[in-house]
Each structure stands twice: as structure tokens, then as C-alpha cells.
Amino acid sequence: MASLTPPEFRARFPILARRTYVNSCSQGALSMDVDAAMRRFLDSWNAEGSSWEAWVGEVERLRATFATLIGADADEVAVLPSASVGINAIASSMAFDGLRRRVVMGKFEFPTMAQVWLAQRPRGAEVTWVDAVNGMLPTESYARTVDERTLIVPATHVCFRNGHKTDIAALAALCRHHGAYLFLDDYQCTGTGPIDVRALGVDLMVTGTVKYLLGPSGVAFLYVRRELVERLVPTMTGWFGRVNPFAFSIDRLDWSPSARRFESGTPMIPNVYGAQAGIELLDAVGLKTIERTVAELTAGLIAWASNAGVTVATPTDPTRRGPLVVLRSVDAPALVSRLAARGIIASCRDDGVRISFHGYNTQEDLDSVTAALEAESRMLRRAKVNQEQEARS
Ligand SMILES: Cc1ncc(COP(=O)(O)O)c(C=O)c1O
Incomplete structure (x- = not known):
């Protein structure tokens, strides 16, 4: 464009x-471009009937476009139907059986992030909260809680309740120092300015298209730092998490070597068309x-x-x-x-x-x-x- x-x-x-x-x-x-893109999907469905090869190709195009937007590589990105699915896929790949079983979260998280980790308690997760002080969540507050028992720190970039923006680069450095993962929820931020996941130093990130990415609901993204991809094996899975989904194997559970391993079912094609158009529009301005x-x-x-x-x-x-x-x-x-x-x-x-x-x-x-x-x-x-x-x- x-x-x-x-x-x-x-x-x-x-x-x-x-x-x-x-x-x-x-x-x-809603832009004219997203409107037209979603109609293009309907036209293709109407004209060709079942263009699955082309439609799956659109998912790959979107994966690459989003990866470029955040400074990652396409094989570090999973294309998912919601942020919740991505958070669940990551939580399902974590074990909470050693000394490191703590999930440290600030009180500014979106409910879905908190709820997925609370749901891991029966699996051994210990959820610890960091309180806000005067509407702020400074790195020092996290520093009092994050230690060698911390497995992961899920952190929203911008709080959906009061608009507070967490210093993610500083928090990621703190996590690195203690050997914990930093899992960024960028949903209230992506699309409002340049972002570089490598410069921020995050291990994992979720975001979605509904807000500043200008797309429809039904598309979200999970970024997983390359070194982590093959270390994490989710139990939430499906045929699109395989090396080749179209091998249709029922007796082999191979894992895609890329972040596609965190995907599960049939991609949400109409929304993928809209999501692509939304990101292209951001890029154009x-x-x-x-x-x-x-x-x-x-x-x-x-x-x-x-x-x-x-x-x-x-x-x-x-x-x-x-x-x-x-x-x-x-x-x-x-x-x-x-x-x-x-x-x-x-x-x-x-x-x-x-x-x-x-x-x-x-x-x-x-x-x-x-x-x-x-x-x-x-x-x-x-x-x-x-x-x-x-x-x-
Ligand atoms: C910070 C944040 N995370 C996540 C979500 C939504 O996640 P999901 O795609 O699972 O509905 C929202 C939506 O309002 C949000 O503001």
C-alpha cells in the first residue's frame, strides 16, 4: 500500500x-480497507468454493507482516483466535513442580491474563501479586517480589483500567537477572507506536487485532523468543501445531519447530483478511x-x-x-x-x-x-x- x-x-x-x-x-x-479485505474473502469463497491453499497462504502473509511490525521473525509468531488462547498455550507448556513455580503479576493485568494463571494453581502454580501504589506500578515494586522462585512475570504494557504504561524494558531486565520469563501483554499498546520485541527484551508477548491494529475480532498473535520455542511443549494443541498439518497423522504427535506449535485448530480466515489490511494501513501512515x-x-x-x-x-x-x-x-x-x-x-x-x-x-x-x-x-x-x-x- x-x-x-x-x-x-x-x-x-x-x-x-x-x-x-x-x-x-x-x-x-473500521476502515474502507478492512471492509474491502473481508469482502475479498467472501468473493473468493463465492468464486472458488474452497480455496484453502490460498487462504492458508494469507495466514502466512499475516504472520510475516506482524513479525516485521514487532521486529521478530515469522517463525517466532503464532497466529491465534484470541490472546487468551495464546496465554493458555504458554501456561500449558509450563511445569510448576520445582522451586521455580511462582507467577508474579501486577494488579493492572487484564482479567484473562490473571485468570489463566490462577487456573494453573491445581497444577502447582503459586500466584503472587504486586500492588499498585498511587495508580503506578514501578519496577521497584516488582523487584521486591521477583526472585529465584519466580517462573514467569506476565505484564500488561498499558493498563486497560487507568492507562498506566509499565516500563517493560526495565521489568524484562529484572526478570532476566532472576532467570524468570517476562510475558508481555501488549494488547492496549500495539499499533500506537514502533515496537521492537528484541530491544524490549521480552521472552513472550501476546496482542490482538481488535484495538489499535484496526482489525476485526478473531485474530491474536503470540510471539515466542526463538531460543524458547523448542523448549516449550504445550499440552493445548491441535492439528495446526504439527510439522505439517496436512499430513493428517493420527498416531504421531510431532511439534512444529516454529511458534506454529502454539496453534491448534482451523485458522479464522475472514478475520485474517481484515487483520492484514489493518496492519498495512498502519504501515502506510x-x-x-x-x-x-x-x-x-x-x-x-x-x-x-x-x-x-x-x-x-x-x-x-x-x-x-x-x-x-x-x-x-x-x-x-x-x-x-x-x-x-x-x-x-x-x-x-x-x-x-x-x-x-x-x-x-x-x-x-x-x-x-x-x-x-x-x-x-x-x-x-x-x-x-x-x-x-x-x-x-
Ligand atoms: C490488555 C488486554 N489483554 C487481552 C485482551 C483480550 O484478550 P482476548 O483476545 O483473549 O479476548 C484485552 C481486551 O480488551 C486487553 O485489553
């Missing part, structure tokens, strides 16, 4: 002409450009909130936040509905309204959001009110 300027990129998303869309942390906006736009807009919203005295749940340090800004509300679901009535699509978790920016958002979007928030200011928590409440309690 030819390169695109930011206005050309924005023009690929029809919804942006009708709505102020600041909900990419839930679902990326450039991840550095997206990163710049996101940084400017998040900084603008935080500056507005602090001027207005609105309580911000997201760290104000720009290095410790991602594309998501969370503002505290007295009734977050009601505020989301009121914003929707004003043409602004946002979301909420707990008492926070989530405003997330992507490369297709503009200063005009930010102005619309702040104007609507000013009009609904009764619904926002204010720092002063909080202090008064604290003084009274």
Missing part, C-alpha cells in the same frame, strides 16, 4: 465523518507518525483536565502512559451515554471514563471531547471535591 498522510489516513475511516471516535482501546474504527499524534492528544487532554481540576486516573508522566486517558466520573456509564448523545464514542471501566486516541484522531476531536466534557462537567470528579471528601471522612 502506498504511504498516506495523516489526513489521507483519517479519510479511510467513514465513521470519523459522523462521530468523534475515541474508543480505540475497546475497538479500532507510519507508526512514528501515529505515536506523535497520540502523544500530543493525550498531553492535550491531560493539560485540559488539570486546568479544569478534573481527577485524572492516568499517570501524568508522559513516559508512564499510553494512548488511553482515564478521567474519574461520579457516574461513568451515564457520562459515556451522555457523550454518545453528543456524538462522542468513549467507554468506561470502574469510575473512569476512557478516552483513547489513535493516529486518526485530530486536535478537532480533542476540542469536541473537551467541549462535551465541559458541558457535562457535573459528571466529572474534581480534585477539590475529592480533597474535601477526604477531609470530611
